[in-house]
Amino acid sequence: MVRRLDPSSGLPVYRQIADSLRQQIESGELGVGDQLRSENQLIADYGAARQTVRQAVALLKAEGLVYAERGRGAFVRGRPPVERLAFDRFARRHRKDGEAALSVEMGGRLPTVDVVHVGPEKASVEVARWLGVRTGTKVLRRSRRYFAAGEPMELATSYVPWTLASGTAMTQEDTGPGGIYARIEEQGHELRRFTEDVTARMPTPDEARALALPTGTPVFRLIRIAYDTDDDVVEVCDTILASDRYVLSYELPAD
Amino acid sequence: MVRRLDPSSGLPVYRQIADSLRQQIESGELGVGDQLRSENQLIADYGAARQTVRQAVALLKAEGLVYAERGRGAFVRGRPPVERLAFDRFARRHRKDGEAALSVEMGGRLPTVDVVHVGPEKASVEVARWLGVRTGTKVLRRSRRYFAAGEPMELATSYVPWTLASGTAMTQEDTGPGGIYARIEEQGHELRRFTEDVTARMPTPDEARALALPTGTPVFRLIRIAYDTDDDVVEVCDTILASDRYVLSYELPAD
DNA sequence: CAGTGGTCTAGACCACTGC
DNA sequence: CAGTGGTCTAGACCACTGT
Numbered sequence A, B: 001m002v003r004r005l006d007p008s009s010g011l012p013v014y015r016q017i018a019d020s021l022r023q024q025i026e027s028g029e030l031g032v033g034d035q036l037r038s039e040n041q042l043i044a045d046y047g048a049a050r051q052t053v054r055q056a057v058a059l060l061k062a063e064g065l066v067y068a069e070r071g072r073g074a075f076v077r078g079r080p081p082v083e084r085l086a087f088d089r090f091a092r093r094h095r096k097d098g099e100a101a102l103s104v105e106m107g108g109r110l111p112t113v114d115v116v117h118v119g120p121e122k123a124s125v126e127v128a129r130w131l132g133v134r135t136g137t138k139v140l141r142r143s144r145r146y147f148a149a150g151e152p153m154e155l156a157t158s159y160v161p162w163t164l165a166s167g168t169a170m171t172q173e174d175t176g177p178g179g180i181y182a183r184i185e186e187q188g189h190e191l192r193r194f195t196e197d198v199t200a201r202m203p204t205p206d207e208a209r210a211l212a213l214p215t216g217t218p219v220f221r222l223i224r225i226a227y228d229t230d231d232d233v234v235e236v237c238d239t240i241l242a243s244d245r246y247v248l249s250y251e252l253p254a255d
Numbered sequence C: 001c002a003g004t005g006g007t008c009t010a011g012a013c014c015a016c017t018g019c
Numbered sequence D: 001c002a003g004t005g006g007t008c009t010a011g012a013c014c015a016c017t018g019t
Helices: A013-026 A039-046 A050-062 A101-105 A125-131 A179-186 A205-210 B013-026 B039-046 B050-062 B101-105 B125-131 B179-186 B205-210
Strands: A066-069 A073-076 A083-085 A112-122 A138-148 A151-161 A191-201 A219-228 A233-242 A246-253 B066-069 B073-076 B083-085 B112-122 B138-148 B151-161 B191-201 B219-228 B233-242 B246-253
Touching (some): A013 A039, A013 A050, A039 A050, A050 A066, A125 A151, A151 A179, A151 A205, A179 A191, A179 A219, A179 A233, A191 B219, A219 A246, A246 B246, B013 B039, B013 B050, B125 B151, B125 B233, B151 B179, B151 B205, B179 B191, B179 B219, B179 B233, B219 B246
Parallel strands (some): A083 A246
Antiparallel strands (some): A066 A073, A112 A138, A138 A151, A151 A233, A191 B246, A219 A233, A246 B191, B066 B073, B112 B138, B191 B219, B219 B233
């Protein structure tokens, strides 16, 4: 299984080894779940030092192509099943029968929720800007972590002006049928539209732990702002999603 | 500048050094553009071997917090100016005066375009599925790279059924005023809506090179499908964006 | 127990920057 | 020229897996 490298290519050895392994993965020579040759084997295959082959494999891990388990080996990553977040997932018709938005997202399968924190706090600069209130205004914060099939799927933090949330089930762990948006509409604020700003970046160490992210997996960050029929902001939701588990699907108008 | 580590924490030394440096960045002790202490200084600061401090800095590079220049040093990354891609950027009103969608995206500043390839080819399985045609059907492919202020911003590949593109300016490098969508409407296919599927992942080596991406920067991939008033697909555009240069902005209906 | 990947060290040569 | 980060080597100990 000796593999030859090209000394005249000018590329560092670890890049050439990574390219060789990547090509084996992309060509199907190494399939999903297959074990890579061990470090000692790669050392022999390519005639390189251990740190060098480790650097090559580290590159593939950073690209999200490979993961490693201590004591077992390194393996070709399979893409996990992907959830589609549809642009109309907050449409009223999905709430009428008491189904909250997240179970719509999950295609009807019931997700479990780990409520991290529910309570009042002072709005940060960022939250105040989103809500259109002054910094330090009292707001309700609801931080949750959602699981599907035992896997952590998303971290969500909602902010609602305290004047709107006070005395309602929004301040409880269980917001009741239809979720937080049903409670907001009961308060006389009919929802008209949402804006959603999407960014992507590498996770912080905290996020990587909370979402059980493999190395090399970016996260989506969604900032969703809910407006009522007066075009006032009634809620903001800051969501972190594992990018390898979601496709975000939107519809754009042509006129 | 000696920094003490906690041997009882159980964390590997390189993680502790990375945590220490990350904390210095987040606290503002190290500002945007500031130079990190050199490897030799970090070796002295933390009493670790060179590979160990390099592993710590590599972690911060993978997180996108730091970049390095050979011969100069390692620096705290500043976020580049961000472009906002609005959900209505393909609305007809933005085309009426001969302005193509991309200059709308860029806030009116004129981007430059590097046309990589324009010509007919057979639809791949993926392209055929998007266009709703049989695999191998003749389609026009237009691959471009867009620059703003000299920086590569996005890679875009459009596919149009050949029956629609043949004999029009779409098959030329310059598609003329209003761009490709104006040409499609001239062919009698009024555009009604677009769908856009958003994913994020780490770039391939090719993409990282073409977009001049710093390590640790994920990319967005947009698959945008254009439908005419008969709900037939008239074009598909596969776009790769540097995720640190864009905010994608959408509007979601509440009913 | 042998084999795996994870961490760490000490030392070397290189290409590049800036003085 | 000295100092920087980039690459590479040889060797060590560790924690964990599977038999």
